[in-house]
Amino acid sequence: xxxxxxxxxxGHQCGLLLGAVSVYGAADKSQEAEAxxxxxxxxxxxxxxxxxxFLLRARLRLLNVPNGPVEGSYEEIRDLRGRWRRxxxxxxxxxxxxxxxxxxxxxxxxxxxxxxxFEYRMRQLLSLGYGPRIPKSEDVxxxxxxxxxxxPATCFHSKKKGTKREVCVDSESGLLVSEREHSGDAKWTFxxxxxxxxxxxxxxxxxxxxxxxxxxxxIEITELRTGAEPVASVFTPPAPAVDWPDCEKxxxxxxLKAPHxxxxxxxxxxxxxxxxxxxxxxxxxxxxxxxTPIRSDAFSLTKATLDTISHRxxxxxxxxxxxxxxxxxxxxxxxxxx
Numbered sequence: 008x009x010x011x012x013x014x015x016x017x018g019h020q021c022g023l024l025l026g027a028v029s030v031y032g033a034a035d036k037s038q039e040a041e042a043x044x045x046x047x048x049x050x051x052x053x054x055x056x057x058x059x060x061f062l063l064r065a066r067l068r069l070l071n072v073p074n075g076p077v078e079g080s081y082e083e084i085r086d087l088r089g090r091w092r093r094x095x096x097x098x099x100x101x102x103x104x105x106x107x108x109x110x111x112x113x114x115x116x117x118x119x120x121x122x123x124x125f126e127y128r129m130r131q132l133l134s135l136g137y138g139p140r141i142p143k144s145e146d147v148x149x150x151x152x153x154x155x156x157x158x159p160a161t162c163f164h165s166k167k168k169g170t171k172r173e174v175c176v177d178s179e180s181g182l183l184v185s186e187r188e189h190s191g192d193a194k195w196t197f198x199x200x201x202x203x204x205x206x207x208x209x210x211x212x213x214x215x216x217x218x219x220x221x222x223x224x225x226i227e228i229t230e231l232r233t234g235a236e237p238v239a240s241v242f243t244p245p246a247p248a249v250d251w252p253d254c255e256k257x258x259x260x261x262x263l264k265a266p267h268x269x270x271x272x273x274x275x276x277x278x279x280x281x282x283x284x285x286x287x288x289x290x291x292x293x294x295x296x297x298x299t300p301i302r303s304d305a306f307s308l309t310k311a312t313l314d315t316i317s318h319r320x321x322x323x324x325x326x327x328x329x330x331x332x333x334x335x336x337x338x339x340x341x342x343x344x345x
Contacts, residue, residue, distance in 0.1 A: 254327035
């Protein structure tokens with residue numbers, strides 16, 4: 008039988024689509040949405056330069072995982088100069104990471120070589136000040152009013168080939184309440200609840216990320232307060248540690264070698280159409296690490312995809328200030344067998 012393979016790569020960390028982009032002719036709506044969402048980001052950006060120093064502690068919960076739920080902790084300290092320290096610990100998974108940064112470089116010491124998928128999702132939730140955004144590769148197709156959790160909200164809808172996005176903001180408070188993304192059959196939702204003031208900003212005390220409507224990550228803020236400037240020793244880089252430049256928007260990785268998965272006997276037995284979505288960390292050497300299946304239509308397709316991406320794909324790594332940096336991306340592989 009013949010086969011065809013369709014692949015698209017999406018750099019969620021960078022907010023860019025690396026494949027073809029469909030244009031819907033809605034530049035005016037996109038400009039309106041970006042101006043509106045910039046104000047939303049400013050309302051919750053407790054990490055903006057010049058904001059008061061703060062201490063944030065949170066309880067982490069991983070649900071809908073094998074042997075779950077699993078609990079962990081998060082701590083973040085930031086000073087007036089923009090220096091910061093973040094630490095995550097999930098004892099049941101034997102995972103610990105500490106990062107220290109100053110806006111120029113990030114120093115990371117971790118029990119794993121590359122960022123696990125659950126850590127990526129936790130950071131997405133906690134980095135509220137950097138979102139929400141409509142990627143420039145997408146055009147806003149509709150701005151609508153609807154009710155979210157019993158309150159009026161303004162919702163922005165955008166799409167590109169194969170992906171739909173919705174960002175909803177509370178109409179009265181101007182604070183983000185939810186983000187939804189559909190890519191093929193995969194569905195992700197981010198929820199932000201129970202906002203409370205932090206100086207002149209507001210920050211949610213409860214955040215959830217759902218996959219296929221089931222809660223995967225839940226973060227409950229247990230302490231968030233502004234206070235005196237932390238002592239300088241708090242920001243001493245951990246040892247040993249790896250380091251790289253700090254960029255909010257690094258230039259995304261590019262696939263240089265992306266061969267088709269090998270069509271094993273198991274794949275050929277799966278007659279018809281299927282897709283596999285994987286989470287991939289592209290290292291500074293351009294190799295794929297920690298290739299993790301997010302959604303799959305069949306085990307045989309999953310194995311063929313993971314083996315090929317892990318061992319045969321090569322990338323031009325993400326770049327920041329002319330230096331290679333690690334980046335997290337999603338790759339969706341579609342199989343058509345006939």
